[in-house]
Amino acid sequence: xxxxxxxxxxxxxxxxxxxxxxxxxxxxxxxxxxxxxxxxxxxxxxxxxxxxxxxxxxxxxxxxxxxxxxxxxxxxxxxxxxxxxxxxxxxxxxxxxxxxxxxxxxxxxxxxxxxxxxxxxxxxxxxxxxxxxxxxxxxxxxxxxxxxxxxxxxxxxxxxxxxxxxxxxxxxxxxxxxxxxxxxxxxxxxxxxxxxxxxxxxxxxxxxxxxxxxxxxxxxxxxxxxxxxxxxxxxxxxxxxxxxxxxxxxxxxxxxxxxxxxxxxxxxxxxxxxxxxxxxxxxxxxxxxxxxxxxxxxxxxxxxxxxxxxxxxxxxxxxxxxxxxxxxxxxxxxxxxxxxxxxxxxxxxxxxxxxxxxxxxxxxxxxxxxxxxxxxxxxxxxxxxxxx
Amino acid sequence: xxxxxxxxxxxxxxxxxxxxxxxxxxxxxxxxxxxxxxxxxxxxxxxxxxxxxxxxxxxxxxxxxxxxxxxxxxxxxxxxxxxxxxxxxxxxxxxxxxxxxxxxxxxxxxxxxxxxxxxxxxxxxxxxxxxxxxxxxxxxxxxxxxxxxxxxxxxxxxxxxxxxxxxxxxxxxxxxxx
Numbered sequence: 001x002x003x004x005x006x007x008x009x010x011x012x013x014x015x016x017x018x019x020x021x022x023x024x025x026x027x028x029x030x031x032x033x034x035x036x037x038x039x040x041x042x043x044x045x046x047x048x049x050x051x052x053x054x055x056x057x058x059x060x061x062x063x064x065x066x067x068x069x070x071x072x073x074x075x076x077x078x079x080x081x082x083x084x085x086x087x088x089x090x091x092x093x094x095x096x097x098x099x100x101x102x103x104x105x106x107x108x109x110x111x112x113x114x115x116x117x118x119x120x121x122x123x124x125x126x127x128x129x130x131x132x133x134x135x136x137x138x139x140x141x142x143x144x145x146x147x148x149x150x151x152x153x154x155x156x157x158x159x160x161x162x163x164x165x166x167x168x169x170x171x172x173x174x175x176x177x178x179x180x181x182x183x184x185x186x187x188x189x190x191x192x193x194x195x196x197x198x199x200x201x202x203x204x205x206x207x208x209x210x211x212x213x214x215x216x217x218x219x220x221x222x223x224x225x226x227x228x229x230x231x232x233x234x235x236x237x238x239x240x241x242x243x244x245x246x247x248x249x250x251x252x253x254x255x256x257x258x259x260x261x262x263x264x265x266x267x268x269x270x271x272x273x274x275x276x277x278x279x280x281x282x283x284x285x286x287x288x289x290x291x292x293x294x295x296x297x298x299x300x301x302x303x304x305x306x307x308x309x310x311x312x313x314x315x316x317x318x319x320x321x322x323x324x325x326x327x328x329x330x331x332x333x334x335x336x337x338x339x340x341x342x343x344x345x346x347x348x349x350x351x352x353x354x355x356x357x358x359x360x361x362x363x364x365x366x367x368x369x370x371x372x373x374x375x376x377x378x379x380x381x382x383x384x385x386x387x388x
Numbered sequence: 389x390x391x392x393x394x395x396x397x398x399x400x401x402x403x404x405x406x407x408x409x410x411x412x413x414x415x416x417x418x419x420x421x422x423x424x425x426x427x428x429x430x431x432x433x434x435x436x437x438x439x440x441x442x443x444x445x446x447x448x449x450x451x452x453x454x455x456x457x458x459x460x461x462x463x464x465x466x467x468x469x470x471x472x473x474x475x476x477x478x479x480x481x482x483x484x485x486x487x488x489x490x491x492x493x494x495x496x497x498x499x500x501x502x503x504x505x506x507x508x509x510x511x512x513x514x515x516x517x518x519x520x521x522x523x524x525x526x527x528x529x530x531x532x533x534x535x536x537x538x539x540x541x542x543x544x545x546x547x548x549x550x551x552x553x554x555x556x557x558x559x560x561x562x563x564x565x566x
Binding site (some may be wrong): 023025026031270278328 | 446457
């Protein structure tokens with residue numbers, strides 16, 4: 001009898017340990033379209049208020065020290081322009097458009113020109129792939145928002161830089177060296193491949209017949225089949241930019257390997273979403289799952305899931321994923337909005353205007369991409385929420 | 389989870405070879421125990437989806453937990469090929485203790501029942517367990533002895549390793565699912 005009790009105790013304690021350590025409850029707050037739209041407006045407001053001289057934006061803010069960061073990062077600058085142009089293109093928001101346009105002088109002042117291309121790079125710095133790819137994607141969104149063709153020349157120059165970095169196997173090298181005046185062999189950019197993929201696909205949509213589709217397909221095949229090995233990822237790298245690229249390319253341009261990759265990408269983003277929904281700011285959840293995801297982390301998961309959902313709706317080969325993608329998307333979007341500093345909470349901060357609409361890490365810091373990614377992600381989630 | 393995977397996993401988890409070393413001699417008790425275990429398994433699997441929902445656990449996440457249980461249990465069966473003899477009730481009551489519990493309704497079997505219920509494949513899982521339990525009944529026909537026990541222990545180790553493999557496969561599936 002005693003032995004039986006020991007077995008029963010092992011069962012109960014084991015189940016308890018499993019519950020605490022491996023499968024805690026996944027908490028998913030509900031989210032209405034209006035709540036999402038308010039969160040988008042608040043995030044955009046933070047970015048819009050951050051306009052600084054020279055076309056820069058506020059980079060970061062530490063609310064514990066009430067200190068604005070003097071750091072800067074041009075890839076994130078491009079990301080901010082992108083999300084604001086996306087908002088303007090999607091909703092016609094004039095303030096978002098004006099704030100996005102504010103970043104153009106900084107772009108123009110930081111162009112590295114060589115041969116027939118231009119890269120977005122600060123003086124003295126080598127040219128990274130990501131900044132140019134993202135700012136090109138931002139200019140495409142600008143075109144969608146305004147119809148203005150005045151930046152088409154620059155858009156082509158930037159895209160030609162990406163093309164110049166592309167290798168015969170479809171991959172795109174991450175860095176161009178000022179010293180050697182050539183691409184650095186074997187050096188890839190963490191998010192650059194996905195960003196370049198999206199830009200090639202956007203360019204093809206905007207300028208069909210110029211050969212961007214071929215470049216996009218080549219890069220998509222590399223990302224789908226070799227990128228994780230070449231860049232040393234054990235699991236599929238959760239690349240939300242690649243999800244944008246695949247969704248933009250659409251079913252007709254995606255072969256079996258790309259569809260398999262999209263499935264795998266959906267899996268890793270779904271896993272991230274589930275793990276995030278098990279996390280919390282205190283107690284056992286904090287202990288077992290660590291620090292909750294940053295605004296940027298939450299936003300990128302939403303962006304990736306939202307783009308793969310669009311692809312799954314368009315491509316019957318992925319149709320079986322739609323329901324689960326929507327479930328995860330609603331969940332992470334709900335959690336994201338819940339974590340945003342609302343106007344009432346911001347009043348308690350030393351600088352309410354730098355707190356309002358932002359997502360802060362545990363140590364009280366936020367930076368521009370913590371607002372940029374949730375903005376873009378929530379924007380892409382609104383149609384799902386509106387559908388009920 | 390496919391039916392083939394469920395058969396593979398449940399045969400490995402139930403581990404008829406290892407079990408044979410500690411089953412009571414009375415075949416009637418073993419048969420009764422398998423029926424009780426099958427009934428309990430079916431009930432757990434039928435309620436698995438609701439249970440996970442009530443606990444706010446997605447089936448995909450639970451599969452990771454089940455994979456961990458299978459991994460630990462498989463490692464134990466691989467290392468300790470000969471289980472300790474279980475004290476049990478006398479006569480046919482031995483079908484309840486120790487056959488149904490704790491020999492057949494192990495944490496791995498229960499975890500798979502819940503996981504199958506969450507995945508909506510409870511019926512397939514019950515069928516797969518029935519096959520595994522048929523093997524358990526089949527092993528009661530095997531003679532015991534020094535050589536036979538050594539072979540059963542080796543088979544138990546092999547099935548323990550396969551349970552570990554089933555756990556890894558389940559984990560990989562859970563990682564790939566949205």
